[in-house]
Amino acid sequence: MHRLNLLISRGLLFVAGVALLAMVCLVTANIVMRQVASSFGGTTEIVGWLTAVVVSLSLAYAQLHKAHVELDILVARFPGRLQALLQALVALASLLFFTMVAIKLWEYGYSAMQRGMVSQTLRLVLHPMIYLVALGFSAFCLVLLADCLGALKRLVVTQRVVMT
Numbered sequence: 172m173h174r175l176n177l178l179i180s181r182g183l184l185f186v187a188g189v190a191l192l193a194m195v196c197l198v199t200a201n202i203v204m205r206q207v208a209s210s211f212g213g214t215t216e217i218v219g220w221l222t223a224v225v226v227s228l229s230l231a232y233a234q235l236h237k238a239h240v241e242l243d244i245l246v247a248r249f250p251g252r253l254q255a256l257l258q259a260l261v262a263l264a265s266l267l268f269f270t271m272v273a274i275k276l277w278e279y280g281y282s283a284m285q286r287g288m289v290s291q292t293l294r295l296v297l298h299p300m301i302y303l304v305a306l307g308f309s310a311f312c313l314v315l316l317a318d319c320l321g322a323l324k325r326l327v328v329t330q331r332v333v334m335t
Contacts, residue, residue, distance in 0.1 A: 172317050179310050180231040186303075187228035194221045213293040220290075220300045227307030234314045252326070259322035266315040273312050276305035 194217075201214045233239055246254055280301035282288075288297045 172320075176231070176235055176310075176314050176317055180235050180314065183228040183307060183310055184232040187225045187307075190221045190224045190228070194218050194225070197221075213290075216290055216292045216295075224300060224303050224307070227304040227311075230307055231310035231314045234311060234318070255322060255326040259319065259326050262315060262319035262322045266312060266319050269308055269315060270312050273305055273308040276301060276308055280305055 197211070197214060197217060201210045204210045246257055249257070280298045283301055284296075284298035289295060290297060
């Protein structure tokens with residue numbers, strides 16, 4: 172499961188990097204165009220959508236490599252079994268919450284596609300961007316599932332060590 176998560180998260184991270192590069196190029200070109208002539212219309216809209224894509228597609232990789240802030244000053248002082256239990260509970264709660272987010276995003280993307288929803292300024296179809304964000308959250312859920320299973324495994328192993 173780790174190799175699958177790594178493969179998926181790296182692929183999504185590459186797409187996020189391309190989106191980030193596109194944002195940088197768009198903003199830079201917009202600044203230059205303001206000095207020379209008039210700026211592009213809809214830059215704010217495109218940058219907003221690309222930001223959502225960059226963040227959501229990067230979540231799985233960040234979670235896989237534990238690149239987030241974790242405050243464990245208090246938890247580090249707990250016994251190993253209690254630490255494993257808390258990690259399992261947090262991972263499960265995170266998995267449940269972000270699974271709901273992913274499901275709702277897939278539903279919203281489908282609804283946007285059915286209704287033919289377009290953006291306000293540029294009139295771009297919205298569902299491809301919504302689906303990309305939903306894909307990012309789904310991959311994040313896959314990594315959270317692996318974390319949850321790993322925490323449960325540590326809990327069971329810790330419990331067996333305590334019993335023997």
